[in-house]
Amino acid sequence: MIARPAAAPGAAPSPPARERFAAIDVGSNSVRLLVAEYDSASGLNVIDELKDQPRLAAGLARTGCLDEAAIERALQTLARMREVCQRRGVKRIAAVATAAVREAENGPWFVRRVRQELDIPLRIIDAETEAALSYRSVAHHFRLAGERTLVADIGGGSLELIGAVDGLVELTVSLPLGAVRLTELHLPDDRAAHKEIQRLRAYVKKRLKRGISGRAWAAATVIGSGGTFTSLGRMVQARRGLPAGDTVHGVSVTAAEVEQLIDWLASRTPEQRRQVPGLNPERADIILAGLAVTAELLDWVRTRTLTVSAFGLREGLLLEMAGAKEISTPDPLRLFREFAERCQSDRR
Known part of the structure:
Protein backbone atom coordinates (compact mmCIF):
# COMPACT_ATOMS: atom_id res chain seq x y z
CA MET A 1 0.00 0.00 0.00
CA ILE A 2 1.18 3.53 -0.76
CA ALA A 3 -0.07 6.38 1.42
CA ARG A 4 -0.09 9.88 -0.06
CA PRO A 5 0.90 12.99 1.92
CA ALA A 6 -1.70 15.24 3.49
CA ALA A 7 0.55 18.30 3.28
CA ALA A 8 1.08 20.25 0.08
CA PRO A 9 4.27 19.51 -1.91
CA GLY A 10 7.19 21.58 -0.72
CA ALA A 11 5.83 22.06 2.83
CA ALA A 12 8.29 22.37 5.71
CA PRO A 13 9.59 18.92 6.66
CA SER A 14 9.27 17.14 9.95
CA PRO A 15 12.33 15.28 11.25
CA PRO A 16 12.72 11.92 9.46
CA ALA A 17 11.64 8.99 11.60
CA ARG A 18 12.90 6.43 9.09
CA GLU A 19 15.26 6.47 6.15
CA ARG A 20 13.81 8.44 3.28
CA PHE A 21 14.18 7.48 -0.35
CA ALA A 22 13.57 9.54 -3.48
CA ALA A 23 12.78 8.31 -6.97
CA ILE A 24 13.06 10.53 -10.03
CA ASP A 25 11.62 9.46 -13.38
CA VAL A 26 13.01 11.51 -16.28
CA GLY A 27 10.49 10.64 -18.95
CA SER A 28 9.93 11.77 -22.51
CA ASN A 29 7.12 14.12 -21.52
CA SER A 30 7.25 14.52 -17.73
CA VAL A 31 9.85 14.53 -14.98
CA ARG A 32 8.47 13.23 -11.68
CA LEU A 33 9.80 13.06 -8.13
CA LEU A 34 8.51 10.91 -5.29
CA VAL A 35 9.90 11.05 -1.73
CA ALA A 36 8.85 8.28 0.64
CA GLU A 37 9.61 6.15 3.67
CA TYR A 38 9.10 2.39 3.66
CA ASP A 39 8.51 -0.43 6.09
CA SER A 40 7.26 -3.95 5.46
CA ALA A 41 4.16 -3.45 7.62
CA SER A 42 2.73 -0.26 6.14
CA GLY A 43 4.53 -0.15 2.79
CA LEU A 44 5.47 3.16 1.21
CA ASN A 45 4.50 6.36 2.96
CA VAL A 46 4.77 9.25 0.51
CA ILE A 47 6.26 12.39 2.04
CA ASP A 48 6.39 14.66 -0.99
CA GLU A 49 6.07 14.64 -4.76
CA LEU A 50 6.71 17.02 -7.61
CA LYS A 51 5.99 16.91 -11.32
CA ASP A 52 6.82 19.07 -14.31
CA GLN A 53 6.57 18.63 -18.08
CA PRO A 54 9.76 19.80 -19.81
CA ARG A 55 8.86 17.50 -22.73
CA LEU A 56 12.32 16.15 -23.50
CA ALA A 57 10.97 14.22 -26.50
CA ALA A 58 9.97 17.43 -28.31
CA GLY A 59 11.50 17.32 -31.79
CA LEU A 60 13.35 14.05 -31.10
CA ALA A 61 11.57 12.06 -33.82
CA ARG A 62 12.63 14.68 -36.36
CA THR A 63 16.19 15.52 -35.24
CA GLY A 64 17.37 12.50 -33.27
CA CYS A 65 18.56 14.79 -30.48
CA LEU A 66 17.18 16.32 -27.30
CA ASP A 67 16.20 19.94 -27.90
CA GLU A 68 18.40 22.49 -26.09
CA ALA A 69 15.42 24.39 -24.68
CA ALA A 70 13.89 21.14 -23.40
CA ILE A 71 17.21 20.21 -21.77
CA GLU A 72 17.33 23.53 -19.93
CA ARG A 73 13.72 23.09 -18.77
CA ALA A 74 14.56 19.60 -17.50
CA LEU A 75 17.66 20.83 -15.66
CA GLN A 76 15.63 23.55 -13.94
CA THR A 77 13.03 20.98 -12.90
CA LEU A 78 15.69 18.61 -11.58
CA ALA A 79 17.32 21.44 -9.61
CA ARG A 80 14.00 22.09 -7.85
CA MET A 81 13.68 18.38 -7.14
CA ARG A 82 17.14 18.26 -5.61
CA GLU A 83 16.12 21.11 -3.29
CA VAL A 84 13.01 19.18 -2.22
CA CYS A 85 15.16 16.12 -1.48
CA GLN A 86 17.55 18.17 0.64
CA ARG A 87 14.70 19.82 2.51
CA ARG A 88 13.04 16.46 3.16
CA GLY A 89 16.17 14.80 4.52
CA VAL A 90 16.46 12.24 1.72
CA LYS A 91 19.40 9.87 2.17
CA ARG A 92 19.23 7.96 -1.13
CA ILE A 93 18.09 9.00 -4.60
CA ALA A 94 17.42 6.77 -7.59
CA ALA A 95 17.02 8.68 -10.84
CA VAL A 96 16.35 7.03 -14.19
CA ALA A 97 15.90 8.29 -17.74
CA THR A 98 13.71 6.45 -20.22
CA ALA A 99 12.89 6.48 -23.94
CA ALA A 100 13.77 10.05 -24.99
CA VAL A 101 17.19 10.12 -23.30
CA ARG A 102 17.79 6.48 -24.22
CA GLU A 103 17.27 7.14 -27.93
CA ALA A 104 18.74 10.62 -28.29
CA GLU A 105 22.19 11.05 -29.77
CA ASN A 106 23.00 13.57 -27.04
CA GLY A 107 21.32 11.55 -24.27
CA PRO A 108 24.62 10.53 -22.58
CA TRP A 109 25.74 14.18 -22.63
CA PHE A 110 22.51 15.21 -20.90
CA VAL A 111 23.07 12.54 -18.23
CA ARG A 112 26.60 13.81 -17.60
CA ARG A 113 25.31 17.36 -17.15
CA VAL A 114 22.76 16.21 -14.59
CA ARG A 115 25.41 14.31 -12.64
CA GLN A 116 28.05 17.03 -12.75
CA GLU A 117 25.88 20.12 -12.30
CA LEU A 118 23.23 18.76 -9.94
CA ASP A 119 24.93 15.75 -8.30
CA ILE A 120 21.88 13.61 -9.10
CA PRO A 121 22.86 9.99 -9.95
CA LEU A 122 20.85 9.81 -13.17
CA ARG A 123 21.17 6.65 -15.25
CA ILE A 124 19.62 5.50 -18.50
CA ILE A 125 17.60 2.30 -18.19
CA ASP A 126 16.69 -0.06 -21.00
CA ALA A 127 13.12 -0.72 -22.07
CA GLU A 128 12.93 -4.06 -20.26
CA THR A 129 13.95 -2.49 -16.93
CA GLU A 130 11.49 0.35 -17.47
CA ALA A 131 8.65 -2.11 -18.03
CA ALA A 132 9.69 -4.26 -15.07
CA LEU A 133 9.68 -1.29 -12.68
CA SER A 134 6.17 -0.31 -13.78
CA TYR A 135 5.05 -3.90 -13.34
CA ARG A 136 6.61 -4.10 -9.86
CA SER A 137 4.46 -1.17 -8.80
CA VAL A 138 1.28 -2.63 -10.32
CA ALA A 139 1.94 -6.03 -8.76
CA HIS A 140 2.30 -4.32 -5.38
CA HIS A 141 -1.19 -2.79 -5.63
CA GLY A 316 8.61 0.62 -8.59
CA LEU A 317 11.95 2.34 -8.08
CA LEU A 318 11.16 3.08 -4.44
CA LEU A 319 10.10 -0.51 -3.81
CA GLU A 320 13.34 -1.70 -5.40
CA MET A 321 15.41 0.65 -3.23
CA ALA A 322 13.55 -0.42 -0.10
CA GLY A 323 14.21 -4.09 -0.84
CA ALA A 324 10.57 -5.05 -1.28
CA LYS A 325 9.78 -8.53 -2.57
CA GLU A 326 11.05 -9.14 -6.09
CA ILE A 327 8.66 -9.84 -8.94
CA SER A 328 8.71 -13.25 -10.57
CA THR A 329 11.24 -13.82 -13.33
CA PRO A 330 10.37 -15.24 -16.74
CA ASP A 331 10.22 -18.97 -17.38
CA PRO A 332 12.24 -19.66 -20.58
CA LEU A 333 9.75 -22.31 -21.76
CA ARG A 334 6.85 -19.90 -21.41
CA LEU A 335 8.81 -17.19 -23.20
CA PHE A 336 9.45 -19.62 -26.07
CA ARG A 337 5.73 -20.44 -26.24
CA GLU A 338 4.87 -16.74 -26.36
CA PHE A 339 7.38 -16.19 -29.16
CA ALA A 340 5.93 -19.06 -31.18
CA GLU A 341 2.38 -17.80 -30.70
CA ARG A 342 3.44 -14.32 -31.73
CA CYS A 343 4.95 -15.67 -34.95
CA GLN A 344 1.72 -17.51 -35.72
CA SER A 345 -0.26 -14.33 -35.03
CA ASP A 346 1.91 -12.29 -37.41
CA ARG A 347 0.98 -14.67 -40.23
CA ARG A 348 -2.74 -14.09 -39.77
Whole structure:
Protein backbone atom coordinates (compact mmCIF):
# COMPACT_ATOMS: atom_id res chain seq x y z
CA MET A 1 0.00 0.00 0.00
CA ILE A 2 1.18 3.53 -0.76
CA ALA A 3 -0.07 6.38 1.42
CA ARG A 4 -0.09 9.88 -0.06
CA PRO A 5 0.90 12.99 1.92
CA ALA A 6 -1.70 15.24 3.49
CA ALA A 7 0.55 18.30 3.28
CA ALA A 8 1.08 20.25 0.08
CA PRO A 9 4.27 19.51 -1.91
CA GLY A 10 7.19 21.58 -0.72
CA ALA A 11 5.83 22.06 2.83
CA ALA A 12 8.29 22.37 5.71
CA PRO A 13 9.59 18.92 6.66
CA SER A 14 9.27 17.14 9.95
CA PRO A 15 12.33 15.28 11.25
CA PRO A 16 12.72 11.92 9.46
CA ALA A 17 11.64 8.99 11.60
CA ARG A 18 12.90 6.43 9.09
CA GLU A 19 15.26 6.47 6.15
CA ARG A 20 13.81 8.44 3.28
CA PHE A 21 14.18 7.48 -0.35
CA ALA A 22 13.57 9.54 -3.48
CA ALA A 23 12.78 8.31 -6.97
CA ILE A 24 13.06 10.53 -10.03
CA ASP A 25 11.62 9.46 -13.38
CA VAL A 26 13.01 11.51 -16.28
CA GLY A 27 10.49 10.64 -18.95
CA SER A 28 9.93 11.77 -22.51
CA ASN A 29 7.12 14.12 -21.52
CA SER A 30 7.25 14.52 -17.73
CA VAL A 31 9.85 14.53 -14.98
CA ARG A 32 8.47 13.23 -11.68
CA LEU A 33 9.80 13.06 -8.13
CA LEU A 34 8.51 10.91 -5.29
CA VAL A 35 9.90 11.05 -1.73
CA ALA A 36 8.85 8.28 0.64
CA GLU A 37 9.61 6.15 3.67
CA TYR A 38 9.10 2.39 3.66
CA ASP A 39 8.51 -0.43 6.09
CA SER A 40 7.26 -3.95 5.46
CA ALA A 41 4.16 -3.45 7.62
CA SER A 42 2.73 -0.26 6.14
CA GLY A 43 4.53 -0.15 2.79
CA LEU A 44 5.47 3.16 1.21
CA ASN A 45 4.50 6.36 2.96
CA VAL A 46 4.77 9.25 0.51
CA ILE A 47 6.26 12.39 2.04
CA ASP A 48 6.39 14.66 -0.99
CA GLU A 49 6.07 14.64 -4.76
CA LEU A 50 6.71 17.02 -7.61
CA LYS A 51 5.99 16.91 -11.32
CA ASP A 52 6.82 19.07 -14.31
CA GLN A 53 6.57 18.63 -18.08
CA PRO A 54 9.76 19.80 -19.81
CA ARG A 55 8.86 17.50 -22.73
CA LEU A 56 12.32 16.15 -23.50
CA ALA A 57 10.97 14.22 -26.50
CA ALA A 58 9.97 17.43 -28.31
CA GLY A 59 11.50 17.32 -31.79
CA LEU A 60 13.35 14.05 -31.10
CA ALA A 61 11.57 12.06 -33.82
CA ARG A 62 12.63 14.68 -36.36
CA THR A 63 16.19 15.52 -35.24
CA GLY A 64 17.37 12.50 -33.27
CA CYS A 65 18.56 14.79 -30.48
CA LEU A 66 17.18 16.32 -27.30
CA ASP A 67 16.20 19.94 -27.90
CA GLU A 68 18.40 22.49 -26.09
CA ALA A 69 15.42 24.39 -24.68
CA ALA A 70 13.89 21.14 -23.40
CA ILE A 71 17.21 20.21 -21.77
CA GLU A 72 17.33 23.53 -19.93
CA ARG A 73 13.72 23.09 -18.77
CA ALA A 74 14.56 19.60 -17.50
CA LEU A 75 17.66 20.83 -15.66
CA GLN A 76 15.63 23.55 -13.94
CA THR A 77 13.03 20.98 -12.90
CA LEU A 78 15.69 18.61 -11.58
CA ALA A 79 17.32 21.44 -9.61
CA ARG A 80 14.00 22.09 -7.85
CA MET A 81 13.68 18.38 -7.14
CA ARG A 82 17.14 18.26 -5.61
CA GLU A 83 16.12 21.11 -3.29
CA VAL A 84 13.01 19.18 -2.22
CA CYS A 85 15.16 16.12 -1.48
CA GLN A 86 17.55 18.17 0.64
CA ARG A 87 14.70 19.82 2.51
CA ARG A 88 13.04 16.46 3.16
CA GLY A 89 16.17 14.80 4.52
CA VAL A 90 16.46 12.24 1.72
CA LYS A 91 19.40 9.87 2.17
CA ARG A 92 19.23 7.96 -1.13
CA ILE A 93 18.09 9.00 -4.60
CA ALA A 94 17.42 6.77 -7.59
CA ALA A 95 17.02 8.68 -10.84
CA VAL A 96 16.35 7.03 -14.19
CA ALA A 97 15.90 8.29 -17.74
CA THR A 98 13.71 6.45 -20.22
CA ALA A 99 12.89 6.48 -23.94
CA ALA A 100 13.77 10.05 -24.99
CA VAL A 101 17.19 10.12 -23.30
CA ARG A 102 17.79 6.48 -24.22
CA GLU A 103 17.27 7.14 -27.93
CA ALA A 104 18.74 10.62 -28.29
CA GLU A 105 22.19 11.05 -29.77
CA ASN A 106 23.00 13.57 -27.04
CA GLY A 107 21.32 11.55 -24.27
CA PRO A 108 24.62 10.53 -22.58
CA TRP A 109 25.74 14.18 -22.63
CA PHE A 110 22.51 15.21 -20.90
CA VAL A 111 23.07 12.54 -18.23
CA ARG A 112 26.60 13.81 -17.60
CA ARG A 113 25.31 17.36 -17.15
CA VAL A 114 22.76 16.21 -14.59
CA ARG A 115 25.41 14.31 -12.64
CA GLN A 116 28.05 17.03 -12.75
CA GLU A 117 25.88 20.12 -12.30
CA LEU A 118 23.23 18.76 -9.94
CA ASP A 119 24.93 15.75 -8.30
CA ILE A 120 21.88 13.61 -9.10
CA PRO A 121 22.86 9.99 -9.95
CA LEU A 122 20.85 9.81 -13.17
CA ARG A 123 21.17 6.65 -15.25
CA ILE A 124 19.62 5.50 -18.50
CA ILE A 125 17.60 2.30 -18.19
CA ASP A 126 16.69 -0.06 -21.00
CA ALA A 127 13.12 -0.72 -22.07
CA GLU A 128 12.93 -4.06 -20.26
CA THR A 129 13.95 -2.49 -16.93
CA GLU A 130 11.49 0.35 -17.47
CA ALA A 131 8.65 -2.11 -18.03
CA ALA A 132 9.69 -4.26 -15.07
CA LEU A 133 9.68 -1.29 -12.68
CA SER A 134 6.17 -0.31 -13.78
CA TYR A 135 5.05 -3.90 -13.34
CA ARG A 136 6.61 -4.10 -9.86
CA SER A 137 4.46 -1.17 -8.80
CA VAL A 138 1.28 -2.63 -10.32
CA ALA A 139 1.94 -6.03 -8.76
CA HIS A 140 2.30 -4.32 -5.38
CA HIS A 141 -1.19 -2.79 -5.63
CA PHE A 142 -3.33 -5.32 -7.50
CA ARG A 143 -4.13 -8.96 -6.85
CA LEU A 144 -2.69 -10.67 -9.93
CA ALA A 145 -2.70 -14.29 -8.76
CA GLY A 146 -4.60 -16.48 -11.21
CA GLU A 147 -4.85 -13.64 -13.73
CA ARG A 148 -3.51 -13.12 -17.24
CA THR A 149 -2.43 -9.50 -16.96
CA LEU A 150 -1.13 -7.02 -19.50
CA VAL A 151 0.35 -3.85 -18.00
CA ALA A 152 0.64 -0.91 -20.38
CA ASP A 153 2.55 2.32 -19.80
CA ILE A 154 2.25 4.97 -22.51
CA GLY A 155 5.05 7.47 -22.13
CA GLY A 156 6.02 10.38 -24.30
CA GLY A 157 8.38 8.32 -26.44
CA SER A 158 7.30 4.71 -26.15
CA LEU A 159 4.69 2.18 -25.11
CA GLU A 160 5.92 -0.37 -22.60
CA LEU A 161 4.00 -3.63 -22.31
CA ILE A 162 4.59 -6.37 -19.78
CA GLY A 163 2.51 -9.53 -19.71
CA ALA A 164 2.20 -11.93 -16.80
CA VAL A 165 0.31 -15.13 -16.09
CA ASP A 166 -0.45 -15.87 -12.44
CA GLY A 167 2.11 -13.24 -11.44
CA LEU A 168 4.88 -14.74 -13.61
CA VAL A 169 6.29 -12.31 -16.17
CA GLU A 170 6.28 -13.80 -19.66
CA LEU A 171 6.52 -10.83 -21.98
CA THR A 172 8.21 -7.43 -22.08
CA VAL A 173 7.86 -5.27 -25.19
CA SER A 174 8.78 -1.67 -25.97
CA LEU A 175 7.22 -0.03 -29.02
CA PRO A 176 7.81 3.49 -30.43
CA LEU A 177 4.23 4.50 -29.67
CA GLY A 178 4.67 7.33 -27.18
CA ALA A 179 2.16 10.17 -27.09
CA VAL A 180 4.64 12.97 -27.87
CA ARG A 181 6.32 11.01 -30.67
CA LEU A 182 3.03 10.08 -32.34
CA THR A 183 1.60 13.57 -32.02
CA GLU A 184 4.61 15.12 -33.75
CA LEU A 185 4.60 12.54 -36.53
CA HIS A 186 0.87 12.16 -37.16
CA LEU A 187 -1.05 15.06 -35.58
CA PRO A 188 1.11 18.15 -36.23
CA ASP A 189 -0.08 21.68 -35.57
CA ASP A 190 -2.96 20.48 -33.38
CA ARG A 191 -4.75 19.04 -36.41
CA ALA A 192 -7.05 16.21 -35.37
CA ALA A 193 -9.26 15.64 -38.38
CA HIS A 194 -10.89 12.24 -38.83
CA LYS A 195 -8.48 11.19 -41.59
CA GLU A 196 -5.39 12.05 -39.52
CA ILE A 197 -6.66 10.05 -36.56
CA GLN A 198 -7.56 7.07 -38.74
CA ARG A 199 -4.10 7.18 -40.31
CA LEU A 200 -2.53 7.31 -36.86
CA ARG A 201 -4.62 4.39 -35.63
CA ALA A 202 -3.70 2.29 -38.66
CA TYR A 203 -0.03 2.90 -37.89
CA VAL A 204 -0.50 1.98 -34.22
CA LYS A 205 -2.35 -1.20 -35.14
CA LYS A 206 0.45 -2.24 -37.49
CA ARG A 207 3.10 -1.74 -34.81
CA LEU A 208 1.07 -3.59 -32.18
CA LYS A 209 0.67 -6.59 -34.50
CA ARG A 210 4.43 -6.76 -34.87
CA GLY A 211 5.05 -6.45 -31.15
CA ILE A 212 2.51 -8.61 -29.33
CA SER A 213 0.36 -11.63 -30.08
CA GLY A 214 -3.28 -10.64 -29.95
CA ARG A 215 -4.22 -14.31 -29.69
CA ALA A 216 -1.88 -15.09 -26.79
CA TRP A 217 -3.15 -12.12 -24.76
CA ALA A 218 -6.78 -12.13 -25.83
CA ALA A 219 -9.16 -11.09 -23.03
CA ALA A 220 -6.26 -10.42 -20.63
CA THR A 221 -6.79 -8.03 -17.74
CA VAL A 222 -5.35 -4.72 -18.97
CA ILE A 223 -3.94 -2.31 -16.39
CA GLY A 224 -2.85 1.13 -17.56
CA SER A 225 -0.08 3.04 -15.80
CA GLY A 226 1.13 6.55 -16.54
CA GLY A 227 -0.20 9.97 -17.47
CA THR A 228 -2.34 8.93 -20.43
CA PHE A 229 -4.27 6.45 -18.31
CA THR A 230 -4.69 8.64 -15.24
CA SER A 231 -5.91 11.45 -17.51
CA LEU A 232 -8.29 9.01 -19.16
CA GLY A 233 -9.62 7.94 -15.76
CA ARG A 234 -10.21 11.51 -14.63
CA MET A 235 -11.96 12.50 -17.86
CA VAL A 236 -14.21 9.44 -17.72
CA GLN A 237 -15.11 10.15 -14.10
CA ALA A 238 -16.04 13.71 -15.06
CA ARG A 239 -18.16 12.51 -17.99
CA ARG A 240 -19.92 10.07 -15.67
CA GLY A 241 -20.84 13.01 -13.47
CA LEU A 242 -18.75 11.75 -10.56
CA PRO A 243 -16.91 14.14 -8.24
CA ALA A 244 -13.16 14.32 -8.73
CA GLY A 245 -11.57 12.12 -6.08
CA ASP A 246 -8.10 12.17 -4.63
CA THR A 247 -7.05 9.36 -6.96
CA VAL A 248 -8.22 7.46 -10.02
CA HIS A 249 -6.49 4.29 -8.86
CA GLY A 250 -8.62 1.26 -9.66
CA VAL A 251 -11.08 3.11 -11.92
CA SER A 252 -12.44 0.86 -14.68
CA VAL A 253 -12.86 2.31 -18.18
CA THR A 254 -14.61 0.60 -21.08
CA ALA A 255 -13.35 0.46 -24.66
CA ALA A 256 -16.56 2.20 -25.70
CA GLU A 257 -15.77 5.11 -23.37
CA VAL A 258 -12.30 5.43 -24.91
CA GLU A 259 -13.80 5.55 -28.41
CA GLN A 260 -16.37 8.14 -27.35
CA LEU A 261 -13.65 10.32 -25.85
CA ILE A 262 -11.55 10.14 -29.01
CA ASP A 263 -14.48 11.24 -31.18
CA TRP A 264 -15.47 13.98 -28.74
CA LEU A 265 -11.96 15.38 -28.25
CA ALA A 266 -11.28 15.29 -31.99
CA SER A 267 -14.30 17.54 -32.51
CA ARG A 268 -12.92 20.14 -30.07
CA THR A 269 -10.53 22.94 -30.89
CA PRO A 270 -7.09 22.91 -29.18
CA GLU A 271 -8.29 25.59 -26.76
CA GLN A 272 -11.47 23.63 -25.98
CA ARG A 273 -9.40 20.51 -25.25
CA ARG A 274 -7.38 22.48 -22.71
CA GLN A 275 -10.63 23.18 -20.84
CA VAL A 276 -11.81 19.55 -20.66
CA PRO A 277 -12.67 18.51 -17.07
CA GLY A 278 -10.16 16.01 -15.74
CA LEU A 279 -7.50 16.74 -18.37
CA ASN A 280 -4.29 18.56 -17.48
CA PRO A 281 -4.03 21.45 -19.98
CA GLU A 282 -0.34 20.61 -20.50
CA ARG A 283 -1.37 17.18 -21.81
CA ALA A 284 -4.19 18.43 -24.04
CA ASP A 285 -2.12 18.47 -27.23
CA ILE A 286 -0.91 14.86 -26.88
CA ILE A 287 -3.93 13.15 -25.31
CA LEU A 288 -5.50 12.06 -28.61
CA ALA A 289 -2.39 10.13 -29.59
CA GLY A 290 -2.32 8.42 -26.19
CA LEU A 291 -6.00 7.49 -26.44
CA ALA A 292 -5.50 6.17 -29.98
CA VAL A 293 -2.85 3.77 -28.65
CA THR A 294 -5.18 2.77 -25.81
CA ALA A 295 -8.09 2.06 -28.15
CA GLU A 296 -6.01 0.01 -30.57
CA LEU A 297 -4.40 -2.00 -27.75
CA LEU A 298 -7.80 -2.93 -26.30
CA ASP A 299 -9.04 -3.87 -29.76
CA TRP A 300 -5.97 -5.96 -30.58
CA VAL A 301 -6.17 -8.05 -27.39
CA ARG A 302 -9.99 -8.16 -27.56
CA THR A 303 -10.51 -6.68 -24.13
CA ARG A 304 -13.51 -4.49 -23.36
CA THR A 305 -12.25 -2.76 -20.23
CA LEU A 306 -9.06 -1.53 -18.63
CA THR A 307 -8.18 -0.61 -15.06
CA VAL A 308 -6.25 2.54 -14.20
CA SER A 309 -3.23 2.34 -11.90
CA ALA A 310 -2.22 5.56 -10.17
CA PHE A 311 1.20 4.07 -9.48
CA GLY A 312 4.04 3.54 -11.91
CA LEU A 313 7.76 3.57 -12.45
CA ARG A 314 8.63 5.87 -9.53
CA GLU A 315 6.87 3.62 -7.04
CA GLY A 316 8.61 0.62 -8.59
CA LEU A 317 11.95 2.34 -8.08
CA LEU A 318 11.16 3.08 -4.44
CA LEU A 319 10.10 -0.51 -3.81
CA GLU A 320 13.34 -1.70 -5.40
CA MET A 321 15.41 0.65 -3.23
CA ALA A 322 13.55 -0.42 -0.10
CA GLY A 323 14.21 -4.09 -0.84
CA ALA A 324 10.57 -5.05 -1.28
CA LYS A 325 9.78 -8.53 -2.57
CA GLU A 326 11.05 -9.14 -6.09
CA ILE A 327 8.66 -9.84 -8.94
CA SER A 328 8.71 -13.25 -10.57
CA THR A 329 11.24 -13.82 -13.33
CA PRO A 330 10.37 -15.24 -16.74
CA ASP A 331 10.22 -18.97 -17.38
CA PRO A 332 12.24 -19.66 -20.58
CA LEU A 333 9.75 -22.31 -21.76
CA ARG A 334 6.85 -19.90 -21.41
CA LEU A 335 8.81 -17.19 -23.20
CA PHE A 336 9.45 -19.62 -26.07
CA ARG A 337 5.73 -20.44 -26.24
CA GLU A 338 4.87 -16.74 -26.36
CA PHE A 339 7.38 -16.19 -29.16
CA ALA A 340 5.93 -19.06 -31.18
CA GLU A 341 2.38 -17.80 -30.70
CA ARG A 342 3.44 -14.32 -31.73
CA CYS A 343 4.95 -15.67 -34.95
CA GLN A 344 1.72 -17.51 -35.72
CA SER A 345 -0.26 -14.33 -35.03
CA ASP A 346 1.91 -12.29 -37.41
CA ARG A 347 0.98 -14.67 -40.23
CA ARG A 348 -2.74 -14.09 -39.77
